[in-house]
Structure formats: structure tokens, C-alpha cells
Amino acid sequence: MKVAQLTKYNKKNPQILISDASLPPLGPYDLLIQVKAAGVNPLDNLIARGDLKLVVPYKLPQTLGNEFVGLVQQTGKNVTNFKVGDRVYGRNPLNNIGAFAEELVVNQSAVAHVPEYLTNQEAATVPLTALTAIQALELLQAKPGQTLFISGGTGSFGAMAIPIAVAKGLKVITSGSPQNQQRVEQLGVNKFIDYTKEDYTKVLSGIDLVIDTLGGKETIKQMAILRPHGKLVSLRGMPNKEFAKRMKMSKFKQGLFSLASRSIEKEAAKKKIDYQFLFVTANGQQLAAANKILVENQIHPTVGKIFSLNEVSQAMEKVQQGHNKGKVIIDMSKN
Structure with a gap:
């Protein structure tokens, strides 16, 4: 089968080759899946550049890709939740990425059935964002009635996170560009902040929870809008010791992340804020739960530019450039 493999880590120009590879053996709880489409994410670039070697040290060559939609071709002898022909999607387990491939083998616990109304291209945009939310x-241990701020919630993450948060009874506030205001308000946000006119740090205070999608200086800025003992989860900030513990990393790595996150932890302590870093993991049950919210709201994720498997490098470069209107997709049927 044809796959897109990372053969050399590089900060500026990672080496990615389209090559033939064989599949691993099918385990008793595994599914053999014919991949129809795969989402392309900033995560794929972080991996290819070697930025995540401390978190997930892949041995090269490594087939890339972290989320997929496809058809079940074969099931392991102990599989009970899926059958041949089922359309499924999922976030690849961290130790078994490889969605940029014509076929893959994955444990049944990582996948869920795809809502019928979604196209393959739409479905390929869902797993990472829905599971992250x-x-x-x-x-965050979010409770009904609490206020949640999502920075830059007009993108693909916000399209999933907002309705999921609203369904859990949260009051959602987000910021973004004015052309997207009506769309996110229809998803259920209580307050929209036009970043071209207002600074969210000047108009918000006493917020219970924050999901930080921006990182850098914005992480510190968002701490200022939280109430004392408020909670912030960052998707782009600095991994900390608590993250390393949750990921069951060695004591050595826990120490490294503790040192690396010292300044942001100090800032959080000064403001009496609980800071956490999240690296999303595979979970088919959580994805199935998200399906109910997707179906109830008939959410159609925005699909961006579509590439073929042969164009993985170009697709990743497109994601790296940013400012994409919708998620970049690898469509296996595209020549």
C-alpha cells in the first residue's frame, strides 16, 4: 500500500516520501481500515519538525497523519462493536499514527461510527477537534453554568468545541473576526468579541474557565481574565509536569517538563490559576458521545483545500502557512 512517510526530522524542511509499506498483523481487537480521507493538522508539522520528540519519540521512517475516516475491511476475532463495511473515523493512538496511508490497522477502542449526514471530507475534520474539546x-472539570472563554473560536476547533460546551451547560464566550460572528452565534455562544475592535482582556473578567488555542504571550494574557482559582487548559502552551504524569512519562521527562514550564507555572501561581497542558489522545467512546451533539446540531465542518496522498508535503506546508478557511484534507480518491 502507498503511504506518506517521514524519513528525516528537520525544523525547516522535513523529508517526506511517498512509498510502499506493509501493514502490521491484525490483532484480536483491531480493525483493518481502507482510508478514505485524512485531516491535516498543525500537529503533523510539529511531529515532522521534531518539536514533539520528547513527547512522542517516533522511530523513522514513520507514516504520518493523526485523524482519518474510512471503511472497515476486516475485523479481529474479538471485535464486537464494528463489522466489515462500517464507515468509521478516529484519532490515531499516539503509538500508532499513520492516517496518510491507503490502509491502516487500528484498535477498535480508537474509533467510532461516522454520522451518516457527514461526507468523508467533512468527517475527516472531526476526530482531533471533537476529542480535544x-x-x-x-x-477543566467544567460544570453547568460556568463561563468558558475560547480564544479564536471561529476556526475548526471552535466549530466543535462551542456546541459541545453549550451541550454541557456552559456559557461560552469567544473572540474572532467579524465575518464569522453570525456562524458562531448560531452554535450557541453567549458573547462574541470582535478582535478588530475590542481587546478581550479589557472587556472580560471573572471567567471560570479558559481553553487557550493561541499559546505564547496570549496564554499569560488569558490568565488575567480568570477569577481567582479559575482554570486554564492550553493546547499550544508549554507542557508541564502534570501533563507528563498524565501521559505516564518517566521521572526524568517529568523533571524536564517541570523545568521547561517553570515560568508559566510561576505566573499561574501568582494569579492563583490552575494551568494545564493538553495533548489529545485517541478515545472512540468520547468520539461516539460527540456524535450525538454533531447530529443534534447538524454541524457541517468547514473543509478547506483538498490534496491527494502524493501531495502530503504541499498539504502540510499549506497548514504551516496558516489562515486556512477550513481544515486541509488528504482525499485518497484524488489523483
Whole structure:
């Protein structure tokens, strides 16, 4: 089968080759899936540049890709939840990425059935964002009635996170560009902040929870809008010791992340804020739960530019450039 493999880590120009590869053996709880489409994410670039070697040290060559939609071709002898022909999607387990491939083998626990109304291209945009939203809210220990601020919530993450948060009874506030205001308000936000006219740090205070999608200086800025003992989960900030513990990393790595996050932890302590970092993991049950919210709201994710498997490098470069209107997709049927 044809796959897109990372053969050399590089900060500026990672080496990615389209090559033939064989599949691993099918385990008793595994599914053999014919991949129909795969989402392309900033995560794929972070991996290819070697920025995440401390978190997930992949041995090269490594087939890339972290989320997929496809058809079940074969099931392991102990599989009970899926059958041949089922259309499924998922976030690849961290130790078994490889969505940029014609086929893949994955444990049944990582996938869920695809809502019928979604196209393959739409479905390929869902797993990472939906799971990130669910796992972030879980880490925040979000409770009905609390206020949640999502920075830059007009993108693909906000399209999933806002309705999921609203369904859990949260009052959602987000910021973004004015052309997207009506769309996110229809998803249920209580307040929209036009970043071209207002600074969210000047108009918000006493917020219970924050999901930080921006990182850098914005992480510190968002701490200022939280109430004392408020909670912030960052998707782009600095991994900390608590993150390393949750990921069951070695004591050595826990120490490294503790040192690396010292300044942001100090800032959080000064403001009496609970800071956490999230690296989303595979979870088919959580994805199935998200399906109910997707179906109830008939959410159609925005699909951006579509590339073929042969164009993975170009697709990743497109994501790296940013400012994409919708998620970049690898469509296996595209020549």
C-alpha cells in the first residue's frame, strides 16, 4: 500500500516520501481500515519538525497523519462493536499514527461510527477537534453554568468545541473576526468579541474557565481574565509536569517538563490559576458521545483545500502557512 512517510526530522524542511509499506498483523481487537480521507493538522508539522520528540519519540521512517475516516475491511476475532463495511473515523493512538496511508490497522477502542449526514471530507475534520474539546472540558472539570472563554473560536476547533460546551451547560464566550460572528452565534455562544475592535482582556473578567488555542504571550494574557482559582487548559502552551504524569512519562521527562514550564507555572501561581497542558489522545467512546451533539446540531465542518496522498508535503506546508478557511484534507480518491 502507498503511504506518506517521514524519513528525516528537520525544523525547516522535513523529508517526506511517498512509498510502499506493509501493514502490521491484525490483532484480536483491531480493525483493518481502507482510508478514505485524512485531516491535516498543525500537529503533523510539529511531529515532522521534531518539536514533539520528547513527547512522542517516533522511530523513522514513520507514516504520518493523526485523524482519518474510512471503511472497515476486516475485523479481529474479538471485535464486537464494528463489522466489515462500517464507515468509521478516529484519532490515531499516539503509538500508532499513520492516517496518510491507503490502509491502516487500528484498535477498535480508537474509533467510532461516522454520522451518516457527514461526507468523508467533512468527517475527516472531526476526530482531533471533537476529542480535544471533550478532553479539555474534562481536564477543566467544567460544570453547568460556568463561563468558558475560547480564544479564536471561529476556526475548526471552535466549530466543535462551542456546541459541545453549550451541550454541557456552559456559557461560552469567544473572540474572532467579524465575518464569522453570525456562524458562531448560531452554535450557541453567549458573547462574541470582535478582535478588530475590542481587546478581550479589557472587556472580560471573572471567567471560570479558559481553553487557550493561541499559546505564547496570549496564554499569560488569558490568565488575567480568570477569577481567582479559575482554570486554564492550553493546547499550544508549554507542557508541564502534570501533563507528563498524565501521559505516564518517566521521572526524568517529568523533571524536564517541570523545568521547561517553570515560568508559566510561576505566573499561574501568582494569579492563583490552575494551568494545564493538553495533548489529545485517541478515545472512540468520547468520539461516539460527540456524535450525538454533531447530529443534534447538524454541524457541517468547514473543509478547506483538498490534496491527494502524493501531495502530503504541499498539504502540510499549506497548514504551516496558516489562515486556512477550513481544515486541509488528504482525499485518497484524488489523483
